[in-house]
Amino acid sequence: MALFKDIHSDLKTVEKEINRYIGAEEPVLTKASGHLLRAGGKRIRPAFALLAGKFYHYDLEKLIPLAVALEVIHMASLVHDDVVDASVTRRGRPTVKSKWGNRISLHTGDFLLGRSLVLISQYEDQRISRVLSRVSVEMCQGEIQQISASFDADQRFRDYLYRIKRKTALLISASCELGAVATGAPEGLTRALTRYGYHLGMAFQITDDILDLVSNEKVLGKPVGGDLRQGIITLPVIYALEHTREKERLRELVTRQDKSAEEVKETIRLIKESGAIDYAFEISQKYLEKAKKELEKLPDVKTKKTFARIAKYIGERQY
Amino acid sequence: MALFKDIHSDLKTVEKEINRYIGAEEPVLTKASGHLLRAGGKRIRPAFALLAGKFYHYDLEKLIPLAVALEVIHMASLVHDDVVDASVTRRGRPTVKSKWGNRISLHTGDFLLGRSLVLISQYEDQRISRVLSRVSVEMCQGEIQQISASFDADQRFRDYLYRIKRKTALLISASCELGAVATGAPEGLTRALTRYGYHLGMAFQITDDILDLVSNEKVLGKPVGGDLRQGIITLPVIYALEHTREKERLRELVTRQDKSAEEVKETIRLIKESGAIDYAFEISQKYLEKAKKELEKLPDVKTKKTFARIAKYIGERQY
Known part of the structure; x- marks a missing residue:
């Protein structure tokens, strides 16, 4: 890359x-x-x-x-x-x-x-073991919540955030945090890097969830709509369930366990028509803005530009 | 207890x-x-x-x-x-x-x-994290080896020892070791306790494996011969495969994946007749002797007697 x-x-x-x-x-x-x-x-x-x-x-x-x-x-x-x-x-x-x-x-x-x-x-610094073992516990909780909430059309925005934080953001955040800790960085610097990683990780997962709906099999390396098939209710779906003009039909499709290829297509169409993709894109942009704000607290080394470019790249991944 | x-x-x-x-x-x-x-x-x-x-x-x-x-x-x-x-x-x-x-x-x-x-x-002492994460890795390797070696009548005594060390003895050994470490015990004391736990753990698992063949469902909380059914080749089986007078028949039974209740009974009978139970019992006794030898290096506190009694108890579990 x-x-x-x-x-x-x-x-x-x-x-x-x-x-x-x-x-x-x-x-x-x-x-x-x-x-x-x-x-x-x-x-x-x-x-x-x-x-x-x-x-x-x-x-x-x-x-x-x-x-x-x-x-x-x-x-x-x-x-x-x-x-x-x-x-x-x-x-x-x-x-x-x-x-x-x-x-x-x-x-x-x-x-x-x-x-x-x-x-x-x-490592002599116990913080590294402590952070990573905690993250691994949270990752399990995210997975469990995903299972409990699968095919559930009544979940909210905050359930989604709870899940992607644990599935993705915490480990990326810990990567930034512990990269700093391992080099003996001071607390303020470490904190800004931790937060940068967290917000970036959230944006990264939201983007991934959008791509699962709007990309194509060749780019994804797996069929489009995989989350829908598995019953994983992502941000665009939560938005669409509230804003589509065909609420009952979308609800029926989202909660159906064995969707046909046709039904997956129809679900994706309804989601797109509701404006959910733009909405999810905006939320992801907000996280990226927060990530960039953390960068302002960091010293002006070359890598700061790289971190800014990474944030930009995530915001521009092809839909 | x-x-x-x-x-x-x-x-x-x-x-x-x-x-x-x-x-x-x-x-x-x-x-x-x-x-x-x-x-x-x-x-x-x-x-x-x-x-x-x-x-x-x-x-x-x-x-x-x-x-x-x-x-x-x-x-x-x-x-x-x-x-x-x-x-x-x-x-x-x-x-x-x-x-x-x-x-x-x-x-x-x-x-x-x-x-x-x-x-x-x-814990401030990294040794505790280090020992336990290592033991958890070895436990996985033991499980994997058990899967690879299941229904395999050609395995040897040392394959069995490799497996029970990882499945059982290392965690018991670590329990003794780290109980000492957590109280700041000196190295010599810690080492003797580690070894006591290891030998005791080996004897404990051998005894468990014997009981799986000679006990009854009420005592075990599960049907007799569970290991045989799952294809786990324990010490008595390895011995019996070499010493039974009906080598071919036993081999056929041990490697059969879906044994009937009758076949499990027959397998157990052949194992018992080969003298394998006495042999496994002797091996377990040898480990208990080694465990007791380590106790000699320990200071004369009350718990030393408890440890000796535990070793004795394991040697006397009802067959």
Whole structure:
């Protein structure tokens, strides 16, 4: 990603370390973890940690265990999502679950989570373990709420915010926070980076949720409307349920468990016609504004421009 | 348990803390965790931590977070075992999985593991986080190896030891070790307690594996021969496969995936006739001897006798 060019070679080092670190005594575990790793991904969490580290005494050695742990925690949550999801592909490749089955996927996720916590337990500053274990707990709560609230047309804006905070924003926020902590940054600086990451993460997830409705299968690497099929009620859906002229029909479609391809199409059409996409886009812009406001508190290092560009990029992702 | 009478009231405090600590914002999570907690269990891991703490400057306040974390990590592993197991009951009650389904069970396990790591990240001594995150990784590797080796009649004694070390002995060993660490015990004392816990844990699991073959449903809270049905090849089976006079028949039975009740009975009969139970009992006794040897290195506090009695009790569990 061009946005990460300042840390390009350091990210490569992180990638190698991830690869080395997920090896296990059990060959099937190494294979399952490696399969997931090779499926790619943007490595945005390690990137944010390294970039945050640039605001103080940047030291790659000190940042590597954290950067690796962040990506591995993220991977662990993906494997566990796949265990419970129906989807057989992720990022265009077969999921760990579809290749190795539920039992292996479950333990692979546990293994990866455990490995990441071993890594960060090597830091002297307990704050890193503390923040990441807390985030992992919140991530579970987000997943559970998502399950409880699936196909529920009565949820509100704040239920959605609760969920995406836990599913996405907290780990991105922690990436920024701990990148600062690992380099010994002072409290004020760390706080601004934490908040930048949080607001950016919220905008990132809202954008993702919009793309799931308006993008295409080729770009997404999975069919459009995946959230609708799984019953995940995202921001545009919540808005549309209130503002569409066909309230009853949309409600019926949203709460239907086995939607046909035609019904998914119709649902997306009703959502778009309600103005929900523009609305969600505005909310995402508000979060990006808040993220940029935090940047004003940061010292004028080169990375500050990179962080501003990242915020801009998220606001301009193609719909 | 009469063996734990010295710490009876402290264990009650721990029990209350566990109950308080597994509460979550998501009601279903609190219910699922609470269900598991109320299913009971011997709480041997917290008990070992408290008892180990008695050898130095015993301080319940300092031991509580550790004791809670140990039981909660154990609970997390049970929930995840139930996700992948076919059994619908545990300790005579419906499993979390059979009541709430796979998805909730999966995230409940993740939640519990995360919560326990949050708890221990509060200790200043990083060793506690380090040891427990490592143990949780090894527990996964044990589970994975169990899956890979299921219904495999060609495994050896050392495969079995690798597995039970990870499934059981390491967490019991860590309970003793960290009970000492949490009270600031010196290295020599801590090491002896760690080894005591390890050898005792090995004996404990071997005994469990024997009981699965020779006990009865009422005592076990589950049908006899559960391991055989699941394809888990335990020490008596490994011995019997080599020493029975009906090698081919036993091999055929052990590797058969869907054994009838009659076939399970026949398998158990062949195992018993081979002398495998006595052999496994002897191995367990050897571990108990090693555990007792470690006790000799400990100071003469009252708990030393308790530890000796625990070792004796495990050696005498009813067959």
